[in-house]
Every structure is written in structure tokens, then in C-alpha cells.
Amino acid sequence: MKALVIPAALLATLTAATVARADVQTPISSGQAVSQGSSGGSQSSQCGFIASTPNEVVRVTGENASLRFTLQSEGQPTLLIQGPGGRNQCVLADSYSGGNIEVPGVWEQGTYSVFVGDRTQSSHPYTLTIVQEN
Template sequence: MKKLTRTILISAATGLIWGALSSVIAQAQVILAPGFNPDPKPITTGTSGGGKNSGDCGSISAAPNLQLQLTEQFTYLRFSVQGAGQPTLLIEGPTGRFCGLAQPEISGLWIPGTYNIYVGDRAGGQHPFSLSVTKNP
């Protein structure tokens, strides 16, 4: 009986851990290396907004719309969102957290690492969007 109880508890705990992890797994994953083409490069599409209040960058989904892995430093990249509603762009990465509100784009120097990208909505709506990146100012 003890073995059965232990097995049930382990199974329940494993289910809870996987459930918690699945809520933070990105909806899409992309690896970006220098010399990418085409430029600008469409990197994901989806639905903006979600049920989580980001605090300063509108409503976002619980999981990132995109997890981006940069293999090397980029002296310049610009991420831009095109879509309906009032889209926002939130990027969390090795150098901090950045929000594009009025104009949903963020540009600058990018170091290697993993970036979680959320496409939110200031009004709490949910609309189709596309996200692209360019290496040209």
C-alpha cells in the first residue's frame, strides 16, 4: 500500500511540475544568426494580447509568443510588430526588459542569449499579428 501511495504522489507531483513548465514554454522558438535572409525577416505570427497584465506593456499571454536565441552579438537589430488593435512589444532578455508601446518596435545592440518576446495589446484585445526583424537601420 505504501508503494502505491508513493507512486500516486510522485505521479501527481510530476504532473504539477509539467503543468507549471508548460505555461512558460514559448509558442514558437527561433535561432537567429548573423547573415540571416531575407531582410526584413518575418519570424512569427500569432494572436496578440492575453490574460496576463504585464504591468506596463498591456495585456500579454502567459507564455511568450516567441523565444529567440541569438547565437552572436548583433550591433543592430530592429523588431517590429504589424497588426490590428493596439499592439505592444515586450522583450525580456539578458540585458533587461524593454517595452515598445506607442510604436510596437524595439531596436539597438543585442548580445548573445535567449530573449522572450511577447506581443501584447494596450486595450486588452486579441488580434492577429506578424513580427519581423531587420538588421538594417
């Protein structure tokens, strides 16, 4: 059975609901979790400027989980997802996406650190949505 643990920082924005085909340890409203914050940071990385600590930490406790990460922000946002085994995925918003980034996939068991960055060391409000798909 698959499970997804959403960080405590998101708990304040969530309400109880059951997600089909998943054992969710933290309730997810309508199969999704939404967080808001400020992008960027002072640490230079291969994925722009990020904070020294992750904006979110997602733990997949089952074998695989079908998740979609969606980031909406102004500026030149980046999304860095550091996964198990030292695997990193960096996605940059382009001029066609209007500042939006979408990263779907099947995520294996492990802990993922999610950084919301900016290519120009600016800081902008962002909304990060994590959806657990069927």
C-alpha cells in the same frame, strides 16, 4: 562571429538564404523572419495584457547582433522584450504610429522572450518581423 537563432515556430515561414556577416543557424529569407499570431492574453503585465508564454524566443549567440523588431497590429498593441539579466523593454503603439511598433538596436548575446500584448485585453491579428541588419 554573430549568430541569431529564430524559433522553430518561424521555421515554417522561412526559406533558405545566407545573411551577410552572420552565422544564422536557422535560415532567414532575405535577412528577415516573419511570424503571425494573435496579440494579447490574460496575464496582466507592465506592458499590457500578454500571454503566459512568449510569442517568440530569439537567441543571439554572438557578441552583438543588429536587429530590428517591427510589429504591425490593430487595437492598442504592445511589445515586451525580456532579455538577459532581467532587462525588460516595453514599447507601446501610439496614435501616430497607426498600430505599428519598431524597436531597432544592437542586442547582446543571450535569449530574448518576445511578448505581443494589448493594453485593453483584446486580441488582434499581428505580424512580427525580425530583421538582421548589417
